[in-house]
Amino acid sequence: MTDMHRSKETIVPDPILDVKNLTVTYNTDRGPVYTVRNVSLQIAAGEIYGLVGESGSGKSTLARAIVRYLADNGQIKSGSVKLGGTDLLALPMSKMQQVWGSRITMVHQDPAAAVNPAITIGEQIAEIARLHLKLSSAEAKAKAIEMLKKMRMPDPESVAKRYPHQLSGGMLQRVVIAIALTTNPQLLIMDEPTTSLDVTTEAAILDLVRELLTEYKMAVLFITHNLGVVANICNRVGVMYAGEILEEGTVQQVFRSKLHPYTRGLLGCLPKITDDKRNVSLTAIPGYIPRMHQLPSGCIFSPRCSMVEDECKTVRPSLVEAEAGHFTACRRWEILKNKPELLMDSQHARDFTKHEEGPVVLSASNIKKHFSVSAGEFASLFKRGQTKIKAVDGVSLGVRGGFTLGVVGESGCGKTTLSRCIAGLEEATSGEIELEGELIPYSVAKRTPAQRKSIQMVFQNPDASLNPHYTIGESVSRPLVLMGLPKKEIQERVRQLFNAVNLPEDYINRLPHELSGGEKQRIAIARALAAEPTLILCDEPLSSLDVSVQAALINLLIKLQDSHKISYLFISHDLAAVRYISDWIAVMYLGRICEIGSAEDVFMPPYHPYTEALLSAIPIPDPDVRQERIRLEGSVPSAINLPSGCRFHNRCPRKIGRICEEQEPPWQNVSEHHRICCHITLDELRNLQSEVIVRQADSPREVRQC
Amino acid sequence: MAICIQSNQEYRHSKLFSIWRGIRRNTLTVIGFFIVTLFLLMAIFGPLFVPYDYAEQNIEKRLQPPSAEHIFGTDEFGRDVFSRVVVGSRNVFIVAGSGAALAVLLGLFLGLVSGYWGGLLDDVLMRLMEVMMAIPGLLLAMLVLFSLGSSFYSVILVVGFMYIPVVTRVVRSVVLDIKTRAFVEAAKLRGESIGYILFREILPNVLPHLAVEGSMRFVYAIFMVASLGFLGLGVQPPAPDWGFMVSEARPFFSVAPWVLFFPAASIAILVVGVSFVSDGLRRILLPGGVSSDRYA
Amino acid sequence: MSKKYSILIAVLLLFSLLAFGCSQNDTSGNESGEKLSPKHGGTLRIAIDTTTALDPTFLTTSGDNQAASMWNDYLVFCGEDGRPDPERSLAESWEYDEAEKAWTFKLRKGVLFHDGKEMTSRDVKFTFDRLRDPDVGAKTVDLFSNIADITTPDEYTVVFKLKETNPEFLLDLADRAILDADNPDLKTKANGVGPFMVESYNPEDRIVLKRNPNYWRKDADGNPLPYLDGLELIVIPDKTAALEALRSGQVDFMYEPPSESLELFEKEPDITLYTKPSATxxxxxxxxxxxxxxxxxxxxxxxxxxxxxxxxxxxxxxxxxxxxxxxxxxxxxxxxxxxxxxxxxxxxxxxxxxxxxxxxxxxxxxxxxxxxxxxxxxxxxxxxxxxxxxxxxxxxxxxxxxxxxxxxxxxxxxxxxxxxxxxxxxxxxxxxxxxxxxxxxxxxxxxxxxxxxxxxxxxxxxxxxxxxxxxxxxxxxxxxxxxxxHSAWAASNDVKGVKPHIVETAVDFRSVYLERE
CATH class of the missing domain: 3.10.105.10 (Dipeptide-binding Protein; Domain 3)
Structure with missing residues (x-):
């Protein structure tokens, strides 16, 4: 650890948070592991600093070290942390406890875990006020209401009397922010605060944070893996990789100039909302994040860098100031300067054979899945009327051979239930599912082996999709065993499958816990492929993976579709990924499809108002892109109490009147393949709507007049 | 958070080796294993090498303190306490071990069935288990043994039945968790039979919990067998049941405390030893893997 | 941290105070106003076995017998050697008529029950009628089936007519508590003619007796008996526990110390062991x-x-x-x-x-x-x-x-x-x-x-x-x-006048006295 970082005092005068050369280690059996190495950063008052990194980058450890809340075996090896002039590392623990909650506050990822489920909302805020601000009971109560008002909470008095379980995720996160801001802290640390929220809710929370910052002049350390969010809300950004900061600067500087190969790689991984698989392929960063106790010598990114030289592998580079306030740890940064497209041009046109649309392989007509809410077997014997959750309420769609249908929607829209009905894991309540023209039973147990083979599924959580007791070779070969193939052929096929998913053959005898998340997901895909299906249902397969890994997996899926002519039903809440990979897109809300069409059509006006709102809410990692700002009120209603008429009417910003409340909207055909389900006529929509996402850029294709 | 591992993986240790490493790491676990091994060897080989027949009486030499001839002294009938303790260990392992094994096997089966099927079967089974648990174990054992007469087999049966509910509940809760996992759903999608799903997919993941719970049941079973023996409901004299030995020795405690001390200490040490082993197993087998691979 | 410790210490102190308080036993009971002789005075604490019944008709356990012997007296008192002792019996004398197969008993005069009523032949007849009555169902029904008739020619004479000669009839009659014929509630009201009176009866815990001031017997010097002011019969069924209580001074006397620990008595200077061959x-x-x-x-x-x-x-x-x-x-x-x-x-x-x-x-x-x-x-x-x-x-x-x-x-x-x-x-x-x-x-x-x-x-x-x-x-x-x-009893050295009896439960406490140093 011999590198020195140049002090950056000149850049940030009077920083509230001043971290210098901080090194954090964890004591493990194999000796101390340096999780954070020589990191310095400063945040001024009123500034949001985004700390971006993938898993294993050490960003959470850094945050914990700053507040001195490390695990038992964690230790701050060297460096200093100053908060508004106070040296935090020198404080005794008792004084540090007073700092927590008053001068430094934190907002975490899961709001439900951050609040006490047994205490009312108002009381939780009031408790902070009493404890840290020494207010009286009455004053504290008033303060609580005041804070809730500041959070733009509708009806704050009634919310204050409620319990956490009665609020949605978005509202709870507002409450947590309220608690965090009650004491007017000097430093607010937000650790993935919007990751578990729906994209529309996320947009609202980010708006809120931006507004609050004009009033509260605190320093904010915003930790996330989502580059789009960073571009949206942060002033400055630091890119962290394997315990070191590789690039730091203002958002404009970093996102435009991208003076480190890693930054370029990260940004290149992300599918842009305006791209699709036919034009460009995604750059995946080759290699793996290094293990903390086996760091490469020289530049830690060198094993994966595409412009690596010999000297990069031996000398650890230090942070250099490339331009005012913009630091990079790449030796060869000058090559990257002024060449924003270098290393990004591997995003070139893909060799994409265009096929004809094949016949419809899967057709779902008017699928309904209703769950009855009951209190268990005995209770259901006595209940007279049953409340129903209408998770899927009349969905019809078709998937053609070799093509991908993407289903997009927020939590509670029913997309997962829909896919499970098609797979047969849930029995649909009504409707028809046809596989290659043939009607198939609702339940997987009743289907023929041939039918089961045709529909395969890749699940969301790679850790849970493989049985931890069997080697991955065994897991992949199981479908082949069921098909009754001889042993030799099975072995051969397994090898082929491993090749198809780009995994080395010597992995065959590994156990799942020895693989990374991305590798496990590849195995899941290989297993699905083994059965030679016609359709693969991908249920949020990318959500738990890192960005760079997601890109590789998307590339893989596309490649496989090309070679094996498989159809995909691709379900996700990540609109950019869905846009990229799908040929067709269906937008779902509360159990119904509100818009369905080809990928380009759906993302261009006229939009269904919900689609419009979704598009306006996605955080785009490009400061040059202008987004319309359309925000939805409230949150997704519960599927038990469905709104009458159009399901979207109580949140729709374009609601036209009573008709939306009373009548179900009709389907309107924009073109042969594009339908919108709305009361507003298409002409009206065309008049009212303009493109939500406009790239202030060179390619003229994207700018269109309404 | 998924941590990526480098592709050139180091040698993957065998399961047994990782267990051994896990044991070594904690002093208490090592002590526990040492104690259990010692007693197990005593139970298996001890009776072949004891200096005296456990029933051999020598009334003239009754209540002698520990000496070179009788290292644990003699009891009220002049029998060698050491020989009786050693031979008695066999009884403990067989009876308590069989009882625990019975509980584990039946509990495993019931837990699998109840957890996987759910519904009415699960409700009924669970209510039955709760009723069984509501009755105080020792009283139930006494009731059953009074009516059936206490013998080797009836004690095993009673001890086994007493602990079925706990094992069932543990297995069931694990099954409830595992059956929702994606690999089970993948198996259903493949059309695997129920037997395959239960025994090839779910069971291997239940085994670590079962090992931990089984060792815990063994601890309780040892204590229960000793308690029943103390009350005279274990094997009949002159068979050297540790619990009964303690009970026999009680009137002589002020005069010849060694007669009570050695069997009581044996019970205590074995119980503590198995208990350490159980804790160690819990640490090693759950939650998944050797913990040195993880760091925050 | 320090707060937790102080709470812990406080709790421990509280417990030890309670334990200490509980173990404090009353020192010898209040001395009676007039001390008649040096031997008089003191309360004796005795460990007895479990008791089941107050009514002497239904004595079952040793505890019952031990307790009953304290507050009752008998028509025929059985001595330590197992032979009848007229000095201590309620019958002054007795006679046997072979021809009639009749035993005639002359009762003492002026013997008072605890409530003050005088004992007469009516009470004696009532007692034995009750003991031989199959409807009452005492254990003695068979034993006394040989009695043809009991008559009371006058207030102080009772005649038992037998069906068959019974050489051991006196022994059969011996040690049967004489009951109060007018006692409506024999089960819970203890009204006897014995040396002590029942003050409180707690069969789970203890029976407290106090001296009967009207007791009819006197000692050799003419002093009224009993010497003791009172008795506390503490129920301790477990012999080891009773022995411990004796050793620690919580009781003064116990019946049947466990034979396993008899060796200990050699080492205990403050306890005396009394033994006698028995028929058990x-x-x-x-x-x-x-x-x-x-x-x-x-x-x-x-x-x-x-x-x-x-x-x-x-x-x-x-x-x-x-x-x-x-x-x-x-x-x-x-x-x-x-x-x-x-x-x-x-x-x-x-x-x-x-x-x-x-x-x-x-x-x-x-x-x-x-x-x-x-x-x-x-x-x-x-x-x-x-x-x-x-x-x-x-x-x-x-x-x-x-x-x-x-x-x-x-x-x-x-x-x-x-x-x-x-x-x-x-x-x-x-x-x-x-x-x-x-x-x-x-x-x-x-x-x-x-x-x-x-x-x-x-x-x-x-x-x-x-x-x-x-x-x-x-x-x-x-x-x-x-x-x-053998029968055995153990008592602290302060207890004097203990005479081993052939029947383990029948030690006579009338002439037992305390000599506390």
Missing amino acids: HYLIRMRADVAPFNDVRVRQALKLATDRQEMLEAAFDNFGVVGLDTPVSPAYGDYYLDAPEPKRDVEKAKQLLAEAGYADGLKLTIYSPEIRPNSAIAVIWKEQMKDIGVDVDIQLVPSDIYYVNWLDYELGVTDWGSRTHPGVFLQQAYVSGARWNETHWSDSELDDLAAKIATEMDFDKRVEMYHRVQEIFMERGPIIVPAFK
């Missing part, structure tokens, strides 16, 4: 009406192979005297036939077995209560029987369960407490059809002798007949009696 015995008994025990050779073989001395040492901790397989104890004086213990003869025993057809050995199951010394007897016997090829399987049973089926077991270990004279044993257990004949033995010579003994008034003749009975037992009886256990 334990026996291994066989069902003489089933195989293999119906063959007398088998019975003899088993008896020959038994080493009783070993059992005395190991099961009784040498606290007693070797038995001879008869229920007659040396404590009975002349009645006891002093024969030598049969020598153990394994060869002869095996031979007898072979003659009986069991050359290949025998498999038996013996039932025993799980407590000592019964269980110990069983364990030792099993080892001894191995030598003659008899394999005995031991089945221990909790005591109360044992006494449910004890009459049916083929082979069992039973215990018998003292009786006033050995004839009681014969009548209760050994004559054909006796109520508690656990051996189901039916021997015509024995029946004959037993019947004669019951009516033979001549003492020497009775002695001869008892000797013959014992010979029969030794020859062909179905019981093995390894030992007669």
Whole structure:
């Protein structure tokens, strides 16, 4: 650890948070592991600093070290942390406890875990006020209401009397922010605060944070893996990789100039909302994040860098100031300067054979899945009327051979239930599912082996999709065993499958816990492929993976579709990924499809108002892109109490009147393949709507007049 | 958070080796294993090498303190306490071990069935288990043994039945968790039979919990067998049941405390030893893997 | 942290205070106003066994007997040697009329019940009518079935007319508490003529008695008895616990200290041990009406192979005297036939077995209560029987369960407490059809002798007949009696005037006094 970082005092005068050369280690059996190495950063008052990194980058450890809340075996090896002039590392623990909650506050990822489920909302805020601000009971109560008002909470008095379980995720996160801001802290640390929220809710929370910052002049350390969010809300950004900061600067500087190969790689991984698989392929960063106790010598990114030289592998580079306030740890940064497209041009046109649309392989007509809410077997014997959750309420769609249908929607829209009905894991309540023209039973147990083979599924959580007791070779070969193939052929096929998913053959005898998340997901895909299906249902397969890994997996899926002519039903809440990979897109809300069409059509006006709102809410990692700002009120209603008429009417910003409340909207055909389900006529929509996402850029294709 | 591992993986240790490493790491676990091994060897080989027949009486030499001839002294009938303790260990392992094994096997089966099927079967089974648990174990054992007469087999049966509910509940809760996992759903999608799903997919993941719970049941079973023996409901004299030995020795405690001390200490040490082993197993087998691979 | 510790310390202090407070026992009770002699005064704390009933008609446990002896007096008082003692009896004198088969008792005058009422012949008649009334159902109904009639010619005279002569009638009448005929509630109201009066009765915990100021007896110097101001009878069923209580000074006197710890008494300078041979015995008994025990050779073989001395040492901790397989104890004086213990003869025993057809050995199951010394007897016997090829399987049973089926077991270990004279044993257990004949033995010579003994008034003749009975037992009886256990009591050295009694529960506390240093 011999590198020195140049002090950056000149850049940030009077920083509230001043971290210098901080090194954090964890004591493990194999000796101390340096999780954070020589990191310095400063945040001024009123500034949001985004700390971006993938898993294993050490960003959470850094945050914990700053507040001195490390695990038992964690230790701050060297460096200093100053908060508004106070040296935090020198404080005794008792004084540090007073700092927590008053001068430094934190907002975490899961709001439900951050609040006490047994205490009312108002009381939780009031408790902070009493404890840290020494207010009286009455004053504290008033303060609580005041804070809730500041959070733009509708009806704050009634919310204050409620319990956490009665609020949605978005509202709870507002409450947590309220608690965090009650004491007017000097430093607010937000650790993935919007990751578990729906994209529309996320947009609202980010708006809120931006507004609050004009009033509260605190320093904010915003930790996330989502580059789009960073571009949206942060002033400055630091890119962290394997315990070191590789690039730091203002958002404009970093996102435009991208003076480190890693930054370029990260940004290149992300599918842009305006791209699709036919034009460009995604750059995946080759290699793996290094293990903390086996760091490469020289530049830690060198094993994966595409412009690596010999000297990069031996000398650890230090942070250099490339331009005012913009630091990079790449030796060869000058090559990257002024060449924003270098290393990004591997995003070139893909060799994409265009096929004809094949016949419809899967057709779902008017699928309904209703769950009855009951209190268990005995209770259901006595209940007279049953409340129903209408998770899927009349969905019809078709998937053609070799093509991908993407289903997009927020939590509670029913997309997962829909896919499970098609797979047969849930029995649909009504409707028809046809596989290659043939009607198939609702339940997987009743289907023929041939039918089961045709529909395969890749699940969301790679850790849970493989049985931890069997080697991955065994897991992949199981479908082949069921098909009754001889042993030799099975072995051969397994090898082929491993090749198809780009995994080395010597992995065959590994156990799942020895693989990374991305590798496990590849195995899941290989297993699905083994059965030679016609359709693969991908249920949020990318959500738990890192960005760079997601890109590789998307590339893989596309490649496989090309070679094996498989159809995909691709379900996700990540609109950019869905846009990229799908040929067709269906937008779902509360159990119904509100818009369905080809990928380009759906993302261009006229939009269904919900689609419009979704598009306006996605955080785009490009400061040059202008987004319309359309925000939805409230949150997704519960599927038990469905709104009458159009399901979207109580949140729709374009609601036209009573008709939306009373009548179900009709389907309107924009073109042969594009339908919108709305009361507003298409002409009206065309008049009212303009493109939500406009790239202030060179390619003229994207700018269109309404 | 998924941590990526480098592709050139180091040698993957065998399961047994990782267990051994896990044991070594904690002093208490090592002590526990040492104690259990010692007693197990005593139970298996001890009776072949004891200096005296456990029933051999020598009334003239009754209540002698520990000496070179009788290292644990003699009891009220002049029998060698050491020989009786050693031979008695066999009884403990067989009876308590069989009882625990019975509980584990039946509990495993019931837990699998109840957890996987759910519904009415699960409700009924669970209510039955709760009723069984509501009755105080020792009283139930006494009731059953009074009516059936206490013998080797009836004690095993009673001890086994007493602990079925706990094992069932543990297995069931694990099954409830595992059956929702994606690999089970993948198996259903493949059309695997129920037997395959239960025994090839779910069971291997239940085994670590079962090992931990089984060792815990063994601890309780040892204590229960000793308690029943103390009350005279274990094997009949002159068979050297540790619990009964303690009970026999009680009137002589002020005069010849060694007669009570050695069997009581044996019970205590074995119980503590198995208990350490159980804790160690819990640490090693759950939650998944050797913990040195993880760091925050 | 420090806060937690201070709370812990406070709790510990509180507990130790409570424990300390509880263990503080009252020092000797308040002395009575007038001290009559140095011997007078003090409260004695006695550990007794579990009690079940206050009503003396229904005494069952030793605890009942121990308690009842404190507040009652008897028509005929049985002395420490087992013979009637007119000095301490409520009957001043008695006479027997052979022709009429009538016993006439002259009662003392001026004997008052605790409530002040004078005792008369009416109360005596009431007591014995009650004891022999089958509707009331006391244990004594059979015993007193021989009484034809009880009459009271005047206030201080009672006449018992018998159906058959009974040489031991006095002993049968002895130690029966005289009840108050006018007491409406005998179960809960304790109104007796004894030396102490019941102040409070808590059968789970303790019975508190205080001195009866109107007690009729005086000591040799004319001082009123009893010497003690009061008694506290504390119920401690567990003998080890009672011993500990005695050693720690929480009680002053206990009955029947555990024989296992008798060695300790040598080391305890402050405690005195009192012993006396008794008639309490334990026996291994066989069902003489089933195989293999119906063959007398088998019975003899088993008896020959038994080493009783070993059992005395190991099961009784040498606290007693070797038995001879008869229920007659040396404590009975002349009645006891002093024969030598049969020598153990394994060869002869095996031979007898072979003659009986069991050359290949025998498999038996013996039932025993799980407590000592019964269980110990069983364990030792099993080892001894191995030598003659008899394999005995031991089945221990909790005591109360044992006494449910004890009459049916083929082979069992039973215990018998003292009786006033050995004839009681014969009548209760050994004559054909006796109520508690656990051996189901039916021997015509024995029946004959037993019947004669019951009516033979001549003492020497009775002695001869008892000797013959014992010979029969030794020859062909179905019981093995390894030992007669001594009676024992333990008291602190302050307690004076304790006289060991042939009946363990009948120690006379009238003349016991305290001499605290």
